[in-house]
Amino acid sequence: KNQVEQSPQSLIILEGKNCTLQCNYTVSPFSNLRWYKQDTGRGPVSLTIMTFSENTKSNGRYTATLDADTKQSSLHITASQLSDSASYICVVSGRTGANNLFFGTGTRLTVIP
Amino acid sequence: EPEVTQTPSHQVTQMGQEVILRCVPISNHLYFYWYRQILGQKVEFLVSFYNNEISEKSEIFDDQFSVERPDGSNFTLKIRSTKLEDSAMYFCASRGDSINYGYTFGSGTRLTVV
Numbered sequence: 001k002n003q004v005e006q007s008p009q010s011l012i013i014l015e016g017k018n019c020t021l022q023c024n025y026t027v028s029p030f031s032n033l034r035w036y037k038q039d040t041g042r043g044p045v046s047l048t049i050m051t052f053s054e055n056t057k058s059n060g061r062y063t064a065t066l067d068a069d070t071k072q073s074s075l076h077i078t079a080s081q082l083s084d085s086a087s088y089i090c091v092v093s094g095r096t097g098a099n100n101l102f103f104g105t106g107t108r109l110t111v112i113p
Numbered sequence: 114e115p116e117v118t119q120t121p122s123h124q125v126t127q128m129g130q131e132v133i134l135r136c137v138p139i140s141n142h143l144y145f146y147w148y149r150q151i152l153g154q155k156v157e158f159l160v161s162f163y164n165n166e167i168s169e170k171s172e173i174f175d176d177q178f179s180v181e182r183p184d185g186s187n188f189t190l191k192i193r194s195t196k197l198e199d200s201a202m203y204f205c206a207s208r209g210d211s212i213n214y215g216y217t218f219g220s221g222t223r224l225t226v227v
Contacts, residue, residue, distance in 0.1 A: 034215070043117075043204050043218035044156070089156070101216065103156040 002027040004092050004104035012110045017080055021107045023073040023090030031093040031100065035064050035075045038087045038106065047075070047088075080111045115139040119205050119219035126195055126226055134190045134222045136205030145188045146206040146216070147180065149173070156204065162188065195226045 004025045013019050025033070032051045036044035048057045048064040050073070056065050061078045077084055087106040094100045118137040126132050138145050147159040160170040160180055167180065179191045188207075192199055202221040 036218075041202070041221070041223065043119075043220045045218070046215045049215055101158065105155040 002094065002102050004090055004102050006090050006104040006107050008107060010108040012112060013080055015080060015082055015111050015113050018076065018078050019080060019109065021075045021088050023104055025071050025092045025102070027092040027094050027102050029095040030068065031095045033066055033073050034091045034093070035062070036089045036091060038089055044089055082111050082113065085109060085111045115217065117205055117207055117217050117219035119222050121222060122220065123223045124225070126224070128197055128226055129194050132192050132195055132224060134203050134224070136188045136219055137186050138188055138205065138207030139217055140186070141209065142207035143210050144208045145182070147190045148204045148206060149201040150204065151201045197226050200224055200226045
């Protein structure tokens with residue numbers, strides 16, 4: 001069964017600190033993995049997208065890693081800011097079918113001053 | 114940067130009424146999607162649309178739902194007779210012709226059925 005699991009469910013960190021969010025998936029076949037940031041009441045906004053052959057990708061203070069062998073990904077946020085408070089969703093794309101996005105339940109990150 | 118635009122941002126409707134949610138995908142995208150997210154839950158796939166027809170739909174997308182691309186720019190989701198459990202955020206998304214392209218999501222329509 002194609003599933004995407006994220007941990008932790010929620011996380012509270014102090015402004016300026018780093019954090020790492022985890023994503024494990026069982027989607028097969030696999031095409032790519034995306035991390036999205038979703039502010040409350042808004043649509044998901046893409047942070048990174050990685051294909052099978054990529055194992056790291058950065059977007060400013062966000063760095064995503066991918067281990068396609070173990071089917072794990074992480075999103076590392078450096079020097080967190082208050083505006084980083086949001087849900088971070090791991091989304092895995094399979095290769096077949098139009099419905100080829102499998103969503104995780106997200107990690108709710110709260111950055112406090 | 115190109116955006117997917119959704120209107121209205123918030124819709125309140127009485128149970129049993131019809132609603133139409135509107136989306137303007139990115140102009141050169143070919144694949145269009147509707148997703149929904151019930152408060153506190155994960156995003157769920159509803160339907161995908163390509164080449165002017167539905168290419169796939171989920172179990173959620175029953176006879177009460179329909180989609181249309183009435184012209185070259187708009188993409189609509191209609192719920193014929195809304196139920197309380199239809200209350201959710203509805204997201205439209207579009208992408209280009211490679212599955213490695215990013216899906217661009219709209220900001221969503223919050224539908225509240227009372």
